[in-house]
Amino acid sequence: MPERKKRGKESGIPVQQKRAFEAEKPQKQVLKLYVTGMTPNSVRAIENLRKICREHLEDRYELEVIDIYQHPSLASGEQIVAAPTLVRKLPPPLRKFIGDLSNVDKILMGLDIKSTKNKN
Numbered sequence: 001m002p003e004r005k006k007r008g009k010e011s012g013i014p015v016q017q018k019r020a021f022e023a024e025k026p027q028k029q030v031l032k033l034y035v036t037g038m039t040p041n042s043v044r045a046i047e048n049l050r051k052i053c054r055e056h057l058e059d060r061y062e063l064e065v066i067d068i069y070q071h072p073s074l075a076s077g078e079q080i081v082a083a084p085t086l087v088r089k090l091p092p093p094l095r096k097f098i099g100d101l102s103n104v105d106k107i108l109m110g111l112d113i114k115s116t117k118n119k120n
Contacts, residue, residue, distance in 0.1 A: 029053075029061040029111065030090035036083040037069050044100040045084035052104060056113050 033049055035042035046065060053061050068075035068083055078087060088095040088111055101107055108114070 027060070027091040029057055029088060029113075031061060031063045032078070032087045032089060033063065033065045034068050034075055034078070034080045034083050034085045034087070035065060037067060041100050042084050044102065045086070048101040048104070048107075049086060052101070052107060056108060 031049070031053075033045060035045060049063070053063060066074050068080065075083075080087075082098050084098070084100060086097040086101060086107075095110055097107060097110060
């Protein structure tokens with residue numbers, strides 16, 4: 001008797017194909033940016049990160065900006081030793097970036113995001 005392929009209940013798609021499709025689907029990025037007040041570096045980091053998210057992540061991100069002057073316990077819990085620091089919580093692995101986030105290509109590579117801009 002021939003072996004039957006397992007199929008997803010609702011879709012009728014074989015389970016292996018369904019898992020492969022889900023793996024290709026871009027995951028939501030959960031980001032936390034730790035800043036020190038409204039210093040020039042902090043303002044630049046916020047602007048740069050918002051631009052990166054807008055241009056490359058569209059609606060696939062959750063961003064929280066945390067001022068470590070106002071919430072020092074949050075910074076110590078994450079072991080933040082410099083600011084600004086960007087922490088990618090999800091998807092794993094955890095990643096940290098220090099600085100004003102002006103090197104977009106390096107940030108995109110570190111976040112495993114493919115650039116949407118065409119390079120000629």
